[in-house]
Amino acid sequence: MDAIGVLMTCPMFAYLEQELEKRFKLYRFWDFPSQRQFFKSHSGSIRAVVGNTKLGADSALIDALPRLEIVASYSVGLDKIDLGKYEEKGIRVTNTPEVLTDDVADIAIALMLGVLRKFCGCDAFVRGGKWKGGDFGFTTKFSGKSIGIVGLGRIGSAIAKRAEAFNCPISYYSRSEKPHVHYKYYPNPVALARHCRILVVACALTEETRHIIGREVMDALGPEGVLINVGRGAHVDEPALISALLEGRLGGAGLDVFENEPEVAEELLRMDNVVLLPHVGSDTVETCEAMADLVVANLEAHFTGKPLLTPVV
C-alpha cells in the first residue's frame, strides 16, 4: 500500500504521522513552501487526505486533488469539511466519534469545577506566596448546582452522567426532545439558560448553531450564571460574552474553544472569573492514540475494499 499518496494538512500528532508512514506515502502539506508547486507536482498521487479541526479539506483542496477518494478527519467535528461537495463527488469521509467523548466530557466538568472552585486562582495564590498573608476567601460549591446542556448527543450525555454523580439536576436543549431521557427539556437555549446555573455547549457546529449563545442567552443565565464551551468558538458570540462578563451580567465562563484560535481576547486574559484552555478537549495521550488508530484503520479499510469503521459520508 505504500504507493498510495496520503496528504496530511497540518501537524497533528507525531504518532499518527509515524503510523501513516508505515503504510502509505505520506505528504506533509506544511513541508512544501509553495502550495501551487505542490499541487503541480503531486496532486495526481494523492488519494487520501487526513485533516483536522484546524485545517480540514475544503472546496479548494477537493478541486485540486483529482484522484481524491477519501478524507479521514482526525476529529469528530466536521465543521471544516465541505460535506455536500464530498457527497457530490463520491468522496468518502470518516471522523473519530466515540473515542474522544469521555475526554471532552471530563474537560467540561473540569471547567465547571475550575470556574466555581477557582482552582487556577487558588494555585496562583499559593505559588505567589500570598497564603502567608491570609486566607484565599470563598469559592462556590459545585455539587447540587443545576446544569443545562445545549446538545444532548454523545458528549452532552456523558457530561450529564458525570454531573449527576455530583447530585446536579440536569436539563437540556436539543433540536428535538429525546424520548427515554429523564432530564427536563427546554425548547430553546434562552429558556434553558433561565433555568440553570451552569450552561454547557456540547453540540455540533452547523449554520443553525453558529452564535447559538448570544447576549439574550447570557442575560438569561445571569450574574451568578456560568457558561462552559467545549464545542466550537463560533457557538458563542465572543464580543457579547466579553461585555457580559465585564459588566457583571454573566458570572463566569470556562472556555476550551475560541472564535479565532489560538488568539484569545486580551480582556479575557485579564479576568479571574474565567478558566481558559488551549483547545485540549481530547488532548490526552490515550485518546490521541485511539483517534490516530481510527484514522489509520479507516484508511486501511478503504484501500483494501473493506467497510469503513466510522463513515460520515
Place this chain on the structure above:
Amino acid sequence: MASHAQNDGAPSPLHRRSPPRVLLLRKPHHFSLINRPLPDNFHFLKPWESPLPFDDFLSSPDARAAEAILTYGGAPVTADMLRRLPEARLVVTASAGLNHIDLAECRRRGIAIACSGDAYTDAVADLAVGLLIDVLRKLSAGDRYLRRGLWSSEGEFALGSKLGGKRVGIVGLGRIGLEVAKRLEAFGCAISYQSRKKKPYVSYAFYSNVYELATNCDALVICCGLTEETHHMINREVLLALGKEGVIVNVARGSIIDEKEMVQLLVQGELGGAGLDVFENEPSVPEELLALDNVVLSPHTAVYTPETLSDLCDLVVGNLEAFFSNKPLLSPVLYERTGCSAGIGSVTTTKPDSVGFT
C-alpha cells in the same frame, strides 16, 4: 446520652431553663464569615474578650459552669481542660477531623461529641475530584500557558492523561471517601480502597495496607483522618509504589504524607504529580513545589464555600439544641466497641440512621 444533671424524670426543653453556657475555644469564624449571628438561646463564653489569660479564664466561675465546648480543628480539647470543666457534657467540633480532641478522656467522662457530620462532605469530595482532574488534564497549567501567550507563540500545549480507566485508590473510605468514589466512578475510574477494616456493603476492592493499594493504583486520594497510625503513612515506599506516572491527591491532613519525601520524589521525577489542599506546615508550602508544573496547589480551601459553611452552622446550632432538649445529636461521634487505642482513640462517626459506615 449523658444524664441531665437537674432532673431525674421528664426532660427539660431548652426554652424552660436558663441558656446553657457554651465555651468557645476560638472566635466562631464559620459564623462570622457568612454573617450568621450566634444563636441567642445559649450563653457563649468568649475567652478572647476577657482580660484574663486563657488558663486563668478556664478557672473562673463562668468557665467552670460551661456545659458544652464548641471548638474547631486546631483548638485542642485536652484532658486537663476537661478536668477543669466539671459541668461539660458535650463537645461540638466544627471539623471533620477529631485529632485535636482527647477522645479517651471524653469517653472516660461520658462526654458526648458532635462533629461536622455531612456538612463538609460534598465540598471536600468536589475538591478532591477537581484536584485529580486538574493534575491529569493539566487544567491550571493549561490556563497559565494560554494566559502567558504561549498558545500563539509556542503552539499546541502538552498532552494530558485520560481520567477514564485509571485505577484510583481511596485511602480512608469514610463519608468523604465514599463520595469521592461515587463521583470518580462516573468518569470511568476503577475504585479500590484501604481502610482499617473492610467495609461490608461496598463492592470496591479492599486492601489492608496502603503500600499494596499504591502498587495496584494509578492515583491515590487521601480521605482519612489524622491519627498516630496515619501520621506519615504515605511514605517514600508507598509513593515509589505509586510510580513515575502516579498521582497523589490530599484533602485530609498534610502530615498523613511524608512531605519531604514526596517533594523529593516529585522533583526527581519518581512521582508523576500531586494535587494538594493541605500541607504539613500551613501556610508554608515547600519552595520546590512552587516551580513544578505537575502539581496543583490549594490553600486549604476545601470547605470554604458559603453553602458549606451555612450547612455547618445549621448543624452546630442543631446539635446544641438537640443535646439540650434531650434529643439525639444530629451528627454524633460514636466510640468503637473495641475500645480506644493508646493516646488518641479510634472512633466511628456515623449518621444516626446509617449502618456502621466509617
